[in-house]
Amino acid sequence: xxxxxxxxxxxxTSSIDPDLQLESQQKDLFNxxxxxxxxxxxxxxxxxxxxxxxxxxxxxxxxxxxxxxxxDNEPPRFHLDMVWxxxxxxxxxxxxxxDQLQNLSxxxxxxxxxxxxxxxxxxxxxxMGKLVNSDLLKMAAxxxxxxxxxxxxxxxxxxxxxxxxxxxxxxxxxxAYLNPYxxxxxxxxxxxxxxxxxxxxxxxxLEKTLREGIPGTAMPSFDLLADDEIVSLVDYVKFLAIRxxxxxxxxxxxxxxxAGEWLVSPETPEDGMKLIKERVSFVVNKWGRAExxxxxxxxxxxxxxxxxxxxxxxxxSITRGYHLFHGVVANCFxxxxxxxxxxxQLDLYDxxxxxxxxxxxxxxxxxxxxxxxxQPVRNLRPxxxxxxxxxxxxxxxxxxxxxxxxxxxxxxxxxxxxxxxDPEKTGLNDSDLWDLINYVRSLPYETLSRPPYExxxxxxxxxxxx
Amino acid sequence: MQTCSTDSTISxxxxxxxxxxxxxxxxxxxxxxxxxxxxxxxNFRNLLEESGDGVAEAENDxxxxxxxxxxxxxxxxxxxxxxxxxxxxxxxxxxxxxxASARDLQLVVSAxxxxxxxxxxxxxxxxxxCHESAGQTNEDFIFxxxxxxxxxxxxxxxxxxxxxxxxxxxxxxxxDFSPRFGASFNQLIAAGGYGYYQTDTEEKQPVSVKCAxxxxxxxxxxxxxxxxxxxxxxxxxFEIPNLPAGVEITLRAWHEIPKYIQKVVVAGEEQRWSRGxxxxxxxxxxxxxxxxxxxxxEFD
Numbered sequence: 001x002x003x004x005x006x007x008x009x010x011x012x013t014s015s016i017d018p019d020l021q022l023e024s025q026q027k028d029l030f031n032x033x034x035x036x037x038x039x040x041x042x043x044x045x046x047x048x049x050x051x052x053x054x055x056x057x058x059x060x061x062x063x064x065x066x067x068x069x070x071x072d073n074e075p076p077r078f079h080l081d082m083v084w085x086x087x088x089x090x091x092x093x094x095x096x097x098x099d100q101l102q103n104l105s106x107x108x109x110x111x112x113x114x115x116x117x118x119x120x121x122x123x124x125x126x127x128m129g130k131l132v133n134s135d136l137l138k139m140a141a142x143x144x145x146x147x148x149x150x151x152x153x154x155x156x157x158x159x160x161x162x163x164x165x166x167x168x169x170x171x172x173x174x175x176a177y178l179n180p181y182x183x184x185x186x187x188x189x190x191x192x193x194x195x196x197x198x199x200x201x202x203x204x205x206l207e208k209t210l211r212e213g214i215p216g217t218a219m220p221s222f223d224l225l226a227d228d229e230i231v232s233l234v235d236y237v238k239f240l241a242i243r244x245x246x247x248x249x250x251x252x253x254x255x256x257x258x259a260g261e262w263l264v265s266p267e268t269p270e271d272g273m274k275l276i277k278e279r280v281s282f283v284v285n286k287w288g289r290a291e292x293x294x295x296x297x298x299x300x301x302x303x304x305x306x307x308x309x310x311x312x313x314x315x316x317s318i319t320r321g322y323h324l325f326h327g328v329v330a331n332c333f334x335x336x337x338x339x340x341x342x343x344x345q346l347d348l349y350d351x352x353x354x355x356x357x358x359x360x361x362x363x364x365x366x367x368x369x370x371x372x373x374x375q376p377v378r379n380l381r382p383x384x385x386x387x388x389x390x391x392x393x394x395x396x397x398x399x400x401x402x403x404x405x406x407x408x409x410x411x412x413x414x415x416x417x418x419x420x421x422d423p424e425k426t427g428l429n430d431s432d433l434w435d436l437i438n439y440v441r442s443l444p445y446e447t448l449s450r451p452p453y454e455x456x457x458x459x460x461x462x463x464x465x466x
Numbered sequence: 467m468q469t470c471s472t473d474s475t476i477s478x479x480x481x482x483x484x485x486x487x488x489x490x491x492x493x494x495x496x497x498x499x500x501x502x503x504x505x506x507x508x509n510f511r512n513l514l515e516e517s518g519d520g521v522a523e524a525e526n527d528x529x530x531x532x533x534x535x536x537x538x539x540x541x542x543x544x545x546x547x548x549x550x551x552x553x554x555x556x557x558x559x560x561x562x563x564x565x566a567s568a569r570d571l572q573l574v575v576s577a578x579x580x581x582x583x584x585x586x587x588x589x590x591x592x593x594x595x596c597h598e599s600a601g602q603t604n605e606d607f608i609f610x611x612x613x614x615x616x617x618x619x620x621x622x623x624x625x626x627x628x629x630x631x632x633x634x635x636x637x638x639x640x641x642d643f644s645p646r647f648g649a650s651f652n653q654l655i656a657a658g659g660y661g662y663y664q665t666d667t668e669e670k671q672p673v674s675v676k677c678a679x680x681x682x683x684x685x686x687x688x689x690x691x692x693x694x695x696x697x698x699x700x701x702x703x704f705e706i707p708n709l710p711a712g713v714e715i716t717l718r719a720w721h722e723i724p725k726y727i728q729k730v731v732v733a734g735e736e737q738r739w740s741r742g743x744x745x746x747x748x749x750x751x752x753x754x755x756x757x758x759x760x761x762x763x764e765f766d
Contacts, residue, residue, distance in 0.1 A: 080500050094740060101500045109502035110510035198650035258740040273517040328657040331638035334679050347558055347681050406652050411678040413640035413652045416661060426659035
């Protein structure tokens with residue numbers, strides 16, 4: 001019976017004494033089903049004797065306690081990415097075998113440790129120790145507690161896991177209630193960053209998201225945390241992302257093996273280590289390059305810079321941006337809509353949801369269950385630019401990065417840019433970019449009664465001042 | 467004294483409640499049952515820590531035997547049975563340019579049963595084995611789109627080539643693909659305009675290409691470090707010349723519906739190609755003609 005009344009499910013994000021918590025849970029159940037209040041069970045029992053009632057109450061309490069507590073009876077731990085595994089599995093007889101997945105689970109634990117004791121592989125070739133700090137990881141990982149100096153531990157479970165999940169899968173207990181869903185870190189894709197689409201975010205990018213939150217979503221600001229706590233969480237998010245990406249890499253390798261082959265075979269485990277290290281290095285190196293890949297914006301001409309432009313110049317810049325927005329080079333209107341209300345393209349899914357959308361409906365239902373996503377599937381909504389809510393930040397620089405780099409995971413492409421070495425190539429020039437940014441920033445204040453744009457004008461005109 | 471255990475009605479209710487809750491547990495979605503084994507994981511970790519610098523060692527693969535010449539592999543891929551109909555596309559916008567309705571041409575079969583767009587390629591051929599004709603083309607690889615269709619549904623190119631992505635339509639497209647190894651790409655290609663993509667890494671599997679503006683558009687790209695690949699033509703024919711001969715090489719077959727082709731009939735004999743692999747040792751200066759039949763069920 002002890003098996004069924006394990007207190008662990010209650011302990012996921014708390015550090016309360018398990019016995020106390022169990023007791024209070026039982027009291028709760030007892031109160032709910034034995035005293036006042038709406039109670040179907042009680043009404044049915046009214047005609048029975050008092051002795052019978054107490055027996056029933058006792059039996060029911062026991063059953064409820066056993067049932068409710070017993071359903072999820074293990075400490076928090078990292079889970080495998082079953083959606084990715086299922087998506088890369090083949091039909092019989094090449095389907096992944098239980099032992100192969102068990103093998104994968106063991107390998108991941110060898111490289112990354114557990115959610116209570118994360119591990120950083122100390123290997124010069126892999127360089128993970130340069131990316132994340134073991135001590136900071138330990139501060140973020142594990143159960144929530146405070147040491148004698150008042151230092152907080154278990155920061156991730158305290159602040160993040162209820163939405164982002166213990167594995168960083170974006171499927172914590174509160175996730176289903178949120179729109180948009182919390183980020184699943186395991187693809188290593190982060191939308192709001194200073195680096196090009198295919199590159200990883202820098203530490204400052206992740207820190208900015210933590211400190212400022214994401215306006216228009218449930219992601220709050222954590223700016224009140226101590227500086228070392230913020231850095232610790234940034235490292236832990238990177239750790240979960242790297243762990244998730246390595247897992248995805250290993251699943252792809254597994255799906256490329258012939259039947260009966262192992263990632264790391266039980267007989268000759270040393271043979272598999274080279275491949276494992278290659279895949280870890282591949283992921284870690286991508287993260288290691290991020291700081292050197294930041295997109296440096298081109299200078300904003302003084303006639304389009306809000307600090308120096310005259311009112312007339314600013315108005316002209318916004319008007320040029322208006323035409324660019326509706327033109328066939330930047331094509332913003334295609335998704336954001338003729339009125340910029342974000343209703344131009346409603347048939348898309350983000351990269352995370354795409355993985356849940358195979359053509360076969362049965363398989364779709366299975367993947368939705370594995371991802372713990374409720375139906376219906378949510379479409380990707382291009383941003384309504386009239387709200388003045390900018391998820392990745394409202395600074396002109398933030399919008400510059402969104403335009404020139406696109407938004408990874410969210411289908412937003414990078415705008416085409418002119419190339420001085422290729423005069424035939426169509427694209428926006430430096431000042432076009434700032435005009436477009438000025439227009440986007442003016443949209444929340446543009447009157448809705450402004451007539452919709454008539455028709456796109458020829459792109460040749462667009463690179464010339466209007 | 468009356469006790470719970472002697473009252474059959476009550477004990478039934480209590481029993482049913484317990485049963486309901488216990489059964490309820492089983493109906494929950496199991497995320498996974500692969501709890502890591504701490505002892506095995508610890509052994510693996512020791513091996514990882516001891517095995518030195520994985521990156522430096524990765525370069526030291528050298529083939530044991532060398533090819534003695536070159537040969538050609540060619541053949542035809544045909545379907546057995548009635549091909550399933552391609553799904554209809556919801557052409558939800560720009561009908562003037564994209565047409566009123568269309569089908570997603572996942573499976574293109576000729577009147578004689580030849581399957582188009584099957585990719586056949588040689589896998590893991592060491593650079594030293596490559597014939598001079600099979601490597602390092604510098605011509606631009608042209609990837610065009612017109613009337614909301616990528617003009618090449620399945621194409622492979624060499625990483626020495628620059629990929630020129632053209633938009634031959636009067637409205638904008640965006641070309642979006644995320645290879646596993648090489649750089650990813652998602653740029654708007656202006657009406658009548660073009661963009662370039664270049665990568666320095668080959669891929670292990672074809673990469674899906676999409677357009678977010680017209681989400682039904684689909685193509686597959688396969689950047690490779692050598693030219694040992696062929697995509698079947700409208701009659702299902704393929705040819706890969708100058709393959710290394712006199713040594714066993716691994717070839718693979720892929721189509722976008724079944725992905726790696728596993729169940730085939732070669733010259734009347736049923737074969738299983740594990741994850742699309744088949745191995746052959748070609749005769750020097752010879753031509754191996756391979757006729758491959760695939761059951762229509764594989765394309766459902």
